[in-house]
Amino acid sequence: MTENRMMVRVQIMGESFEVPEGSTIIMAMEYAGYQLKRGIGCREGFCGACATVYREKNDYKIKGGLACQTVVTDGMVIAQIPFVPAEKPVYDINELTPDINTIKAIFPTVFRCVACNTCTKACPQDIEVMDYIQALKRGNIERAADLSFDCIRCGLCALRCPAEIVQYNAAILAQRLYGKYLSKKNPQLDKRVKEIEDGKYSEEINELMDMDREKLTETYYSREIKIS
Amino acid sequence: MYPEYMMESIKKVEETRPGRLEKSKKYGKEVFPHMTDKERGEVLSKFHPDYKEGARKEVRVGPNKGEILTTEISDLLESYSRINPKDFNLDKIDYETDVLVIGAGSAGMASALVAAKNGSNVLIVTKLRLGDSNSMMAEGGIQAADQRDDSPTMHYLDVIGGGHFDNKPELVQALVSDGPESIKWLEELGVIFDKNPDGSMLVKSGGGTSRNRMHSCRDYTGAGICRVLRDEVYNLPDKIKYIEYSPVVELILDDNGQAVGAVIYHLETKQYSIIKAKSIIMSTGGFGRLHIRGFETTNHYGATADGIILGYRVGAKLLFMDSVQYHPTGAVYPEQIVGFLCTEKIRALGAQPVNADGELFVYSMEPRDVEASAFIRECTARKNGITTPSGLCGIWLDSPLIDQIDGQGTIDKNLPGMVRQFGRFDIDIRKYPMLVYPTLHYQNGGIEINDKCETNIPGLYVAGETSGGVHGRNRLMGNSQLDLIVFGRRAGLNASKRANNGVKIGKLSIEHIYDYEKEVADLDINRKKIAPILLPDYIPDHVKQKQITAEYFGTLI
Numbered sequence A: 001m002t003e004n005r006m007m008v009r010v011q012i013m014g015e016s017f018e019v020p021e022g023s024t025i026i027m028a029m030e031y032a033g034y035q036l037k038r039g040i041g042c043r044e045g046f047c048g049a050c051a052t053v054y055r056e057k058n059d060y061k062i063k064g065g066l067a068c069q070t071v072v073t074d075g076m077v078i079a080q081i082p083f084v085p086a087e088k089p090v091y092d093i094n095e096l097t098p099d100i101n102t103i104k105a106i107f108p109t110v111f112r113c114v115a116c117n118t119c120t121k122a123c124p125q126d127i128e129v130m131d132y133i134q135a136l137k138r139g140n141i142e143r144a145a146d147l148s149f150d151c152i153r154c155g156l157c158a159l160r161c162p163a164e165i166v167q168y169n170a171a172i173l174a175q176r177l178y179g180k181y182l183s184k185k186n187p188q189l190d191k192r193v194k195e196i197e198d199g200k201y202s203e204e205i206n207e208l209m210d211m212d213r214e215k216l217t218e219t220y221y222s223r224e225i226k227i228s
Numbered sequence B: 001m002y003p004e005y006m007m008e009s010i011k012k013v014e015e016t017r018p019g020r021l022e023k024s025k026k027y028g029k030e031v032f033p034h035m036t037d038k039e040r041g042e043v044l045s046k047f048h049p050d051y052k053e054g055a056r057k058e059v060r061v062g063p064n065k066g067e068i069l070t071t072e073i074s075d076l077l078e079s080y081s082r083i084n085p086k087d088f089n090l091d092k093i094d095y096e097t098d099v100l101v102i103g104a105g106s107a108g109m110a111s112a113l114v115a116a117k118n119g120s121n122v123l124i125v126t127k128l129r130l131g132d133s134n135s136m137m138a139e140g141g142i143q144a145a146d147q148r149d150d151s152p153t154m155h156y157l158d159v160i161g162g163g164h165f166d167n168k169p170e171l172v173q174a175l176v177s178d179g180p181e182s183i184k185w186l187e188e189l190g191v192i193f194d195k196n197p198d199g200s201m202l203v204k205s206g207g208g209t210s211r212n213r214m215h216s217c218r219d220y221t222g223a224g225i226c227r228v229l230r231d232e233v234y235n236l237p238d239k240i241k242y243i244e245y246s247p248v249v250e251l252i253l254d255d256n257g258q259a260v261g262a263v264i265y266h267l268e269t270k271q272y273s274i275i276k277a278k279s280i281i282m283s284t285g286g287f288g289r290l291h292i293r294g295f296e297t298t299n300h301y302g303a304t305a306d307g308i309i310l311g312y313r314v315g316a317k318l319l320f321m322d323s324v325q326y327h328p329t330g331a332v333y334p335e336q337i338v339g340f341l342c343t344e345k346i347r348a349l350g351a352q353p354v355n356a357d358g359e360l361f362v363y364s365m366e367p368r369d370v371e372a373s374a375f376i377r378e379c380t381a382r383k384n385g386i387t388t389p390s391g392l393c394g395i396w397l398d399s400p401l402i403d404q405i406d407g408q409g410t411i412d413k414n415l416p417g418m419v420r421q422f423g424r425f426d427i428d429i430r431k432y433p434m435l436v437y438p439t440l441h442y443q444n445g446g447i448e449i450n451d452k453c454e455t456n457i458p459g460l461y462v463a464g465e466t467s468g469g470v471h472g473r474n475r476l477m478g479n480s481q482l483d484l485i486v487f488g489r490r491a492g493l494n495a496s497k498r499a500n501n502g503v504k505i506g507k508l509s510i511e512h513i514y515d516y517e518k519e520v521a522d523l524d525i526n527r528k529k530i531a532p533i534l535l536p537d538y539i540p541d542h543v544k545q546k547q548i549t550a551e552y553f554g555t556l557i
Ligand SMILES: Cc1cc2nc3c(=O)[nH]c(=O)nc-3n(C[C@H](O)[C@H](O)[C@H](O)COP(=O)(O)OP(=O)(O)OC[C@H]3O[C@@H](n4cnc5c(N)ncnc54)[C@H](O)[C@@H]3O)c2cc1C
Pocket: B102, B103, B104, B105, B106, B107, B108, B125, B126, B127, B128, B129, B130, B131, B132, B133, B134, B135, B136, B137, B138, B139, B140, B141, B142, B143, B221, B222, B246, B247, B248, B249, B283, B284, B285, B286, B298, B299, B300, B302, B303, B304, B306, B307, B341, B441, B442, B463, B464, B465, B466, B477, B478, B479, B480, B481, B482, B484, B532
């Protein structure tokens, strides 16, 4: 970060700091002198560790975002939410059926959704959170899995939900049910697993393993390439 | 949005696009000649950062003493422990378990699940939260030779050629032979792979592959896998316990030289605790946060090579720690995302790398080190790159081409993460190309293992990015995600078998630290140099000067 750049003033947990314009919230906190130990993970928007709430100058609204992806603005007031004490029901995926009964049994709260759309507004991934909860309510696992696919489990939706639903835990259940039971299966995969078990390729591979470097190099560079 | 002068260059990219599109419709990705063995060698030796002066140096302590390793690794190995053995009473055990898993990425969690299934009690300890790892971040895909026109044999050839024939053959054999079964295992746990309407796997090619065998979960492949493994770990609370925010700072040996435990340090409460275990699986991932040669990185916050240090101190041998993987396409603009990954899948879908004049200069799918070196050559020797306002240089990755090749909506469907990442900073990658330059990505080498994930230290198993041998000196796209599952599962099974067979554990000791530190002290190295460093340090100097009584001791205390 170059020193001669414009600075903005932000409040981190109520305390005022001057930080370079264009910083993300994480960069700003580090610039201010914090070594982050919680509320930080991938730093690239993939892990959901950095959920943060903030308010901007002259705005009364408290917004949510990912600290590693949100750029600070002058007058921003910031508080990190490093942990959400939400309930995670335990289940054996092998014992479940991919239908509404499973949702009823494991996530009864889903049926209390009042369709207020607060969760969708809170989601930093722009996921249609309410829609996937509504899909689950109807037992449409496929749609719920599809809509929630990009969820990174940041917890911001659950914190805001008036019906106390833990959307992201319901999402992972829907995804797993879809992946395991509902997605169309691929017989070619089973066939290949069996072929390998039966030793179909063992000899070929052993041959490559025994090759000297020169021969192996030659074989490699003359291999047929079939890609699209 | 891009500044005016960059838009000028983008105009040139747009001008050459129709011609490139036409070629690509005719020849697929083969719109630029592949490099020969000789050309590869030349561009690597002249431009790859590993070959630069000062990139490597001799390590003067420990099991690999006298070998030439990556400079930052040699430096890190020549360091002291953060603890003094005399402060610890190892008769007082805080946690006892059959299998101890260190690190909760996909390798660690896969191993935990398999060990638990095999009847062992498992304890996972990790630096941040479960799943906060490089595993969660993988975008592009996972390879496995399950297609009709493919075979594990072809996969073997690609892996070993990509690794410049240095890979350990038994490990490559394990990787490719367990590939399809690993995909099946993941699907049975509920991972959602991208598929064609008939249920067959949607597979793409990757750099250095001879067949389409890259499976994906949109461009959230790592998350698609890792979050399922984590959910399964949460679902087995009786078999798998876990402790978060508690990195391991040293391993514990017994008087027979077996690895039998670990010392953990709680990042917040600053307490140390002692764990005793029958077998140990090291799965601490990579080293991007060491910022080797000053490069930005794609890696998560905790990727600081801890496993290498911990293993080395107890005598585990390292392999190929002289080679570093720079991913060809790290973002260089906008500044907030510098170093972040622009997944290889973008090229797999048809995007072409072009220079400031919109010209092609390299085949888009060379092995990573070759591709990265060609990008560096274009920006340095050939001066055909584009310089950003903050002084970084990059070349264009022409993403809009993808929708033109495969139809509107292809980018949205296959690269939602990328669209979102750039969209947050007002760049629409469906309309404009992305500016990229190589970024520090992957630790090619690590602790040497065999095909059971055993090391030369009895009781110590290693899986994932912190192991060495599978990928030789250069890993190909998608083979790491496969490695995590294949070797994670193997480590879990073998560590569990060892534990179930009733290992005799002798007296616990961390006295090895004294011996190691003596070697370090003999080199007159400053006492303040400690490892593992646990977390990187991004506090600016002017603030540090005021943190007068605080000390940066791996973590700021
Ligand atoms: C952005 C990105 C994209 C990628 N894309 C792909 C891809 O498309 N395909 C592919 O094949 N590969 C890809 N890779 C590479 C691959 O994802 C990683 O190599 C792999 O995930 C490493 O897995 P792991 O389980 O070995 O380590 P990690 O997933 O990094 O997990 C290591 C764990 O150990 C913990 N840990 C570290 N130190 C300690 C300690 N001292 N004590 C306790 N715990 C510790 C960490 O906190 C973490 O939880 C990508 C990597 C990155 C960074």
